[in-house]
Amino acid sequence: MTIKKFTGAELTAVADRWNIDPELIDRLRPAIDRMRATYERVEALATDGLAPEPPAVRVTLANRGADDPHGAWLYRVDEPGPAGTGPMAGRTVTVKESIAVRGVPMTLGSRLMTEFVPGSDAAVVARVRSAGATVLGTSVCEDLCYSGSSFTSVNGPVTNPWDPNRAAGGSTSGAAVLVATGAADYGIGTDHGGSVRNPAAWCGIFGLKPTFGAIDYDGAMPTERTMDHIGVLARHAADLPAFLDAATSRTSYATDYARGITGLRAGVVAEGFGWPDRSDQRVDDRVRESARALASLGLTVCDVSIPLHRHGRDIHLPISIEGGLTTVFESRLQGNNHTDPYHPKFGAAFGEAMAERPQDIPVGGVLALAGATLLRDATNGLVTAYAQGLRRRLYDQIEQALREFDVLVMPTVPMLPHLLPTDAREAAIGTDLPFEMHDNNCVYNLTGHPALSVPCGLVDSLPVGMLLIGRHGEDARLARIGAEFEEAVFRCPAPPTTPAARSTR
Template identity: 75%
Template sequence: MTFPSFSPTDLDAVADRWNLDPELVGRLGPAIDRMRDVYGRVRDLATEGRAPEPPPVAVTRVPRGPDNPHGAWLYRIDDPDRPGSGPLAGRTVTVKESVAVRGVPMTLGSRLMEGFVPGSDSVVIGRMRDAGAVVLGTSVCEDLCYSGSSFTSAHGPVGNPWDPSRSAGGSSSGAAVLVATGQADYGVGTDHGGSVRNPAAWCGILGLKPTYGLVDYDGAMPTERTLDHIGVLTRDAADLVAFLEATAVPGPYTEGYAQEVTGLRAGVLAEGFGWPGRSDPRLDDVVRGAARALEKLGLTVSEVSVPLHRYGRDIHLPISIEGGLTTVFESRLQGNNHRGPYHPNFGETFGEAVASRPEDIPVGGVLALVGATLLRDATHGKVMAYAQQLRQRLREQIDRALCEVDLLVLPSVPMPPHPLPADPREAVIETDLPFEMHDNNCVFNLTGHPALSVPCGFVDGLPVGMLLVGRPGADARLARVAAEFAERVFRCPPPPHHDLTGSQR
């Protein structure tokens, strides 16, 4: 990092950007030079005596082909330094490429981050290793995570394991496919508006967005820090509890798994069904049938209402795009004035790439960047502030509903997986395919409640996910309901094996 002298032209450009008096700004040059000197001292202080780089990891790029037919793997690793005991002993893990794995390129699904290699594990991966897990490699995600589908990655689309011509869901697409096809026990991903639960629903596996803050986000790509969650994908509910035992902040968060589900009250959330123009009524029927089947487990089932749920996606948008403008673009994936963590090299790599290669910003990122800039400037952030007020009201409405019942039930996504578009760029510009699935899932990123997508049936041979939502900290109780449901009502079979043409083999 260099600290060049700022020319009068540089000062004029800043004055023009902020509509300031150029004469006044020009006179501030010496004071700004003193600030620059301070920046240099801070850099030198932070980097002196830095620990040596860890030994390299053997990394192999996995090409699309017979060993990677859905385009889900990105890198495989061979790291012999593996702990052998703990709650995750011997369990295998694939990691979304937006979550740091020591020594493995972390590209965020984008050309912008090519060449960036983190020198340490994210907190969640470090804790999983300490608990005995074996990290197999990283998996493909959407470009900068700006999509809930699976067709925008710079590495190519990820096909659904039930029908490779269709979306796997996203943005944690590759991780979901690898878990669904039995190539890993766990998929670790990030969830900003449904990015773990979308692919879980469409691939026929479990996807948990834990209670906000329960699993440390340090080392994962931030988009908007109050919405960002680490999430996990598995095929078995008991694995969710082991994951929480290994990674969650200290507390009694796994005790609910040992409790009986008989007597729990399930509330079918009326506003989660029948989205105009998006919901498939057959999918709604499957989820309602699955909700009624909870009675076989000893739960009582009734209907509840959360009126603001219907507006959750609208409330999510200003918070997400204006927060993303600040976090992703203006502060180079760092955010400002929070307690941490900060990752200087990560931010520098991204910032230099955006400055020198703006053509590599994905269309979804350009849409968010331009839309947020125009709308924030036009409203001076007022609508985002209104959205934050509505967010609080939405959280209160859900909390009231969860006083009447113990868990909410609704579709994870309103529709089955859509076909992968022939032209991904035009699909982002002209359609809602990257975001159409967010109606229900994004609400619980706003409120922080734990939300678990559970396979509950099929429509046209494609999996359907039922979303279970609980009180903060009730993550393991949701997992217990899911375990009982799989044992006594419906367990999703493994998907058929396909090649890229869709023919079974």
């Protein structure tokens, strides 16, 4: 690309933006031109001899097809290829559309990204492919992932397989539904504040946010890099260690999983229950009853208090929105000040879309963009700095609890799946439906501890999730507890709207 010389008007605009003497900016024009020339040389150096794009992948736009009653699929890969021979051979995977799958349009659930096609797989997708898994296609997510429900995607709402009038949870909505209904063995998603665990709880499956950094985030849409996680959805907890061994650089999860759980200590976190105006008492009761049932598996169960947990959602907000302002909007999904891989074409496509079609930014994105800009400017980042300090104190309190207990327990989300709104845009503007479910989940994005949503019962024929939190690196222990709970206490049935469930009713 040739970067045109900047006009006097553009230089004046920069001076006005930063309240700098315009005469000084004008005198710096030759130095700015030298910087511009350097940019051109860097681009030429980086693109010289660039490998050609891989051949196109044949895909079918599957959303709302005859075999997709919940609107969960986005693209199906027409020729996924023969099953591999690795440890995940014979297992099928669907991938959230905010994670790159080579040759498959990566739209982020948004009108903004309608034409970008990644030329390579995200790191996690490449790993599971090399382990023998078959990637079936991509699944619908919320618009730019700015919702924990399932009604903001440009592709339409993803409906709950237990009740199509209700939300499936999000933002990894489609993947959760496809796993719950048996269309795929695993769903790969991203989790910034609960986006894997929310839909796991509401769809009656297992959803794991692993220890921070355990699964490489390269190739996934970032929001705030210190809280972004790749997560996984599965129908059975016993399937999680194999995925973790395939998706990470470690190969010890299956070994860790084999260790027993008798004698472990479970702490029921008081602050995870009874959220004013949000908690459903029946959900709280179901989770407390399930926590007590852990004793039948050989665990000692006691109550524990983590005072700052009650403020986790507040601490999460400024870090998330100001980090998102920088990462998503100001640096075009690239972020900065990090050494992870950058994806120039992805960032350029997003930046061009932002410039050409700002009206297509979703309501949740506008809220984050406007709110973060106003609040950061009003405080000069002071409150986010305070939040980062509180984040460390919250981490320390959780670490203290995990010195006394091996696992912490609370509801995954405080309420049952809500009804889908009749007007998605107005609901996103005027209600808290996109974000009401984050109270417990977002805490562990702040601290990076592994967290697993375990189906623990039904209330009004709708699933309830119990959240298990462990020490860093002890993801497999959570899976083992979840598997023994599933075997001895509660195994969630298939949703009533799946073909298999309908045929047996």
